[in-house]
Amino acid sequence: xxxxxxxxxxxxxxxxxxxxxxxxxxxxxxxxxxxxxxxxxxxxxxxxxxxxxxxxxxxxxxxxxxxxxxxxxxxxxxxxxxxxxxxxxxxxxxxxxxxxxxxxxxxxxxxxxxxxxxxxxxxxxxxxxxxxxxxxxxxxxxxxxxxxxxxxxxxxxxxxxxxxxxxxxxxxxxxxxxxxxxxxxxxxxxxxxxxxxxxxxxxxxxxxxxxxxxxxxxxxxxxxxxxxxxxxxxxxxxxxxxxxxxxxxxxxxxxxxxxxxxxxxxxxx
Numbered sequence: 001x002x003x004x005x006x007x008x009x010x011x012x013x014x015x016x017x018x019x020x021x022x023x024x025x026x027x028x029x030x031x032x033x034x035x036x037x038x039x040x041x042x043x044x045x046x047x048x049x050x051x052x053x054x055x056x057x058x059x060x061x062x063x064x065x066x067x068x069x070x071x072x073x074x075x076x077x078x079x080x081x082x083x084x085x086x087x088x089x090x091x092x093x094x095x096x097x098x099x100x101x102x103x104x105x106x107x108x109x110x111x112x113x114x115x116x117x118x119x120x121x122x123x124x125x126x127x128x129x130x131x132x133x134x135x136x137x138x139x140x141x142x143x144x145x146x147x148x149x150x151x152x153x154x155x156x157x158x159x160x161x162x163x164x165x166x167x168x169x170x171x172x173x174x175x176x177x178x179x180x181x182x183x184x185x186x187x188x189x190x191x192x193x194x195x196x197x198x199x200x201x202x203x204x205x206x207x208x209x210x211x212x213x214x215x216x217x218x219x220x221x222x223x224x225x226x227x228x229x230x231x232x233x234x235x236x237x238x239x240x241x242x243x244x245x246x247x248x249x250x251x252x253x254x255x256x257x258x259x260x261x262x263x264x265x266x267x268x269x
Contacts, residue, residue, distance in 0.1 A: 003138050003235040005081075007041040008032055009196050009211060009220070011227045014171075014204025018051045018059075022070070025049065028228070029078045039230060040104070042078075044085035045200035045209075046146050046171035047097070052203045056097075056124055060090035063098060068108060076106030081135070085169040085198075086114065086145055094125040099143050099169055101133050109133050114145040115154055122147075130157040139164045139235030146170040149180065149197070155187050159253065164238040165194035170209075172199050177208045181221075189216040192242045192253040194233050201226055214241045 010028050015021055025044065032039050049067065051059050061067055067087055075082035082102040089098035089111075097117060101110035113127025132142040142158030142165070149155070149168055158166055166187070172180055180197070188195040195212045199205040207224040211231045220229035245251045 005040050005135065005138055005233050005235075006036075006038045007043060007196065007211075007231055007233055008036065008039040009043045009198040009209055009229040009231075010045075011198065011207055011209040011222050011225075011229065012045060012048050012200055012204070013202040013226045014045065014048045014052060014200040016052045016203050018049060021049050025084065026074065029074060029080070032080075032228070033078050036230060039080065041081040041083070041233075043083045043167055043196060043198045044169065045198050045204050046086045046099075046169040047088075048085040048169075048171070048200050048204050050087060056088045056095050056122075057090075060088035060095045062091070063087075063089050063100070063111060064108060068100060071100060071102050072106040072108065075102035075104060079104045083143070083167055083169065088124070089113070095123075096127055097122065097124045097145060098127075099145050099167075101143070110143065112143040112145070114148060116147045116151055118147045130154070130161060132158055132161045132163045134162075139233075139238070141165045141167060144168045146172060149183055149187065152187070152190070155191050156256075159191045159193060163191075163193060164235050165196070165233050166191070168195065168197045170197055170199040171205050172208075173205050177206050181208055181210055184210055185212050185216045185218065188212040188214055189246055190252050192246060193238055194231075196231075198229075214238050215246055 086099040089096040097114040099112045110133040112131040140162040142163030201207045209222045211220040
């Protein structure tokens with residue numbers, strides 16, 4: 001049996017009003033169910049289901065909570081894995097930028113708190129823990145959020161936990177999106193995994209979403225308008241390329257683990 005899953009990465013127009021964004025999500029899910037029923041995983045941009053210009057602390061919610069109940073019901077109704085971007089999570093006195101994963105049964109199977117908020121503009125508490133989730137019989141997927149991508153250690157952490165694809169909900173509104181696209185390709189190559197960078201448009205980003213394969217080839221790349229990207233994630237191909245090498249010659253994933261090193265930079269206090 002093939003170890004593949006078809007995904008849809010939705011470069012959504014993000015409104016300032018959360019309720020409009022929720023209605024968009026519902027519309028997209030209905031469309032995918034009717035037109036592209038082969039899609040089994042749906043991905044949204046970072047903070048795409050939020051009130052964009054409202055203070056994070058004033059709109060944060062506990063997890064589980066009202067929004068998670070909505071996402072759960074939508075995932076179950078449409079029978080898809082759902083990664084609805086990220087939301088502001090309230091936990092004690094802290095507010096986190098948190099990505100969630102729901103199974104086709106509506107179960108909350110993963111929660112990831114952004115480890116590198118974009119300071120000084122993003123006023124949230126950093127998360128500390130990497131997260132991966134497994135699709136039984138297929139493979140393992142890891143989560144990052146936006147600025148996390150700029151730190152190679154975050155991706156390495158996920159691959160160390162078994163990630164064969166990395167999903168990156170993103171809300172880049174600035175002129176460094178081109179550099180971010182290059183980092184996406186480089187991360188896919190050095191970690192020998194798929195990478196999905198899902199950015200928003202409108203109030204939620206400048207677009208430029210892309211899906212990259214483990215050889216660094218761009219499978220999908222969008223401009224600055226709303227767009228639905230689809231791609232097949234082939235977990236067996238990841239395993240084959242990690243065995244045979246990038247372009248058939250280079251083994252960064254294997255060689256990193258075979259040649260144990262100690263890096264002084266990580267010993268700095």
